[in-house]
Ligand SMILES: Nc1ncnc2c1ncn2[C@@H]1O[C@H](COP(=O)(O)OP(=O)(O)OP(=O)(O)O)[C@@H](O)[C@H]1O
């Protein structure tokens with residue numbers, strides 16, 4: 001099943017052509033990794049899936065991006081509903097400067113949940129899904145900025161899960177973390193695959209091999225190769241992919 | 251001059267400048283406290299601070315400054331009630347809603363507001379606000395309410411500039427994090443950005459309080475200046491600052507010392523306000 005279908009998509013920052021004619025299907029409940037050298041357009045592609053590019057002035061998109069066969073850039077599509085369905089975790093952990101509880105409850109409250117016991121339930125469930133419940137269950141009132149970076153990132157994942165998205169976009173979610181936190185989050189991502197479609201940007205080849213089902217290699221705004229992860233890393237079809245994964249450039 | 255000796259020379263210049271301001275503040279403290287404390291000792295601190303009668307020309311004279319302390323507190327609270335909501339919302343608008351063109355118009359306007367001498371505000375209040383208040387509530391129109399409105403306007407640039415700066419300093423990640431959860435721009439601003447900037451906003455309010463409590467010439471024009479305990483907000487009052495200015499010109503001996511002691515009390519108020527400001531700042535840094 002395709003969750004996202006991207007058809008002839010071109011993206012411009014003002015007159016800079018950042019994504020060139022992208023065609024790509026993203027499978028439901030699979031982990032898709034986006035790799036490529038710095039500046040090739042990975043984050044740009046990721047952000048176009050939940051329309052975070054709307055925040056960039058003079059960013060224009062041509063072509064189609066379909067989520068469950070509906071055009072997310074259509075005139076009448078509800079961008080806030082889209083972002084509820086397609087959650088995002090950022091490179092730098094960005095918990096809000098409020099309590100852990102309020103961080104997690106923020107999304108559900110935004111979408112209309114007011115009942116206290118319902119919120120309690122969501123907070124517990126989300127923190128458990130993000131594998132951080134045991135570490136913070138006695139500190140739910142603690143300011144979320146007063147915990148470690150790795151914990152903060154899992155809080156951010158829990159915060160994204162709390163509104164029950166269908167897709168989770170992650171932009172280098174472990175690049176700011178130590179190896180132990182990284183391992184925890186990688187395990188978590190694989191656990192989450194059961195229920196969520198995940199798209200992850202990573203600079204770390206091993207990480208892509210370890211966790212992803214499919215890998216897309218981008219270069220200068222073009223999608224060079226997109227295939228099962230095992231194929232990309234063992235028998236790449238394109239010379240440029242091979243050069244990149246063997247570390248000959250990038 | 252070689253670059254080395256030039257460096258020494260400049261160091262000296264900086265040092266002297268720093269020393270001058272420190273000496274100035276020490277001299278001010280000395281003047282105020284040596285002038286005021288003997289009087290307070292003689293008259294009695296409790297009588298002075300809590301006395302409700304200020305009658306310097308009676309025999310024996312009474313020098314109770316509680317009416318003026320209350321007067322200052324009343325108009326300052328009034329100024330906060332009027333100025334802070336308007337100021338903070340203006341700051342939110344400027345930093346998060348207003349387009350570039352409008353911003354280029356509004357921002358210099360607010361800077362200009364900060365530069366207008368307060369006597370001009372006072373004159374404006376006298377000519378515009380006083381008649382309106384007089385029409386609505388009767389009386390002279392010079393009262394707590396009028397002074398509060400005036401001071402509310404005077405503190406606006408302080409509140410706006412500092413709140414705006416602290417809103418702008420909120421990390422971009424908070425905004426994006428909230429938007430990515432499907433929150434609207436408005437909800438993001440009111441529920442995430444503004445709370446994140448609260449210590450800066452609080453600081454701006456404290457500075458505004460300092461500004462309001464120290465304001466003098468503008469207040470004289472519209473506050474009525476009666477040295478009595480504040481009754482209703484439509485009655486005139488006198489503040490600590492105006493008390494000093496109004497009587498200093500002709501005061502002598504004990505009366506004069508009582509006014510200097512009033513200044514000492516005002517000075518302590520300002521010290522408390524600045525101290526609070528520093529504490530808020532420091533806490534927000536941690
Ligand atoms: N807001 C923007 N305005 C203009 N150009 C931008 C903007 N954001 C990104 N770009 C440009 O688009 C290209 C792709 O950027 P993008 O951030 O998607 O790269 P990336 O692959 O995520 O790189 P990295 O690995 O360094 O994060 C870059 O050349 C970048 O300079």
Ligand SMILES: [Mg+2]
Nearest residue numbers: 042043044171
């Ligand atoms: Mg990137």
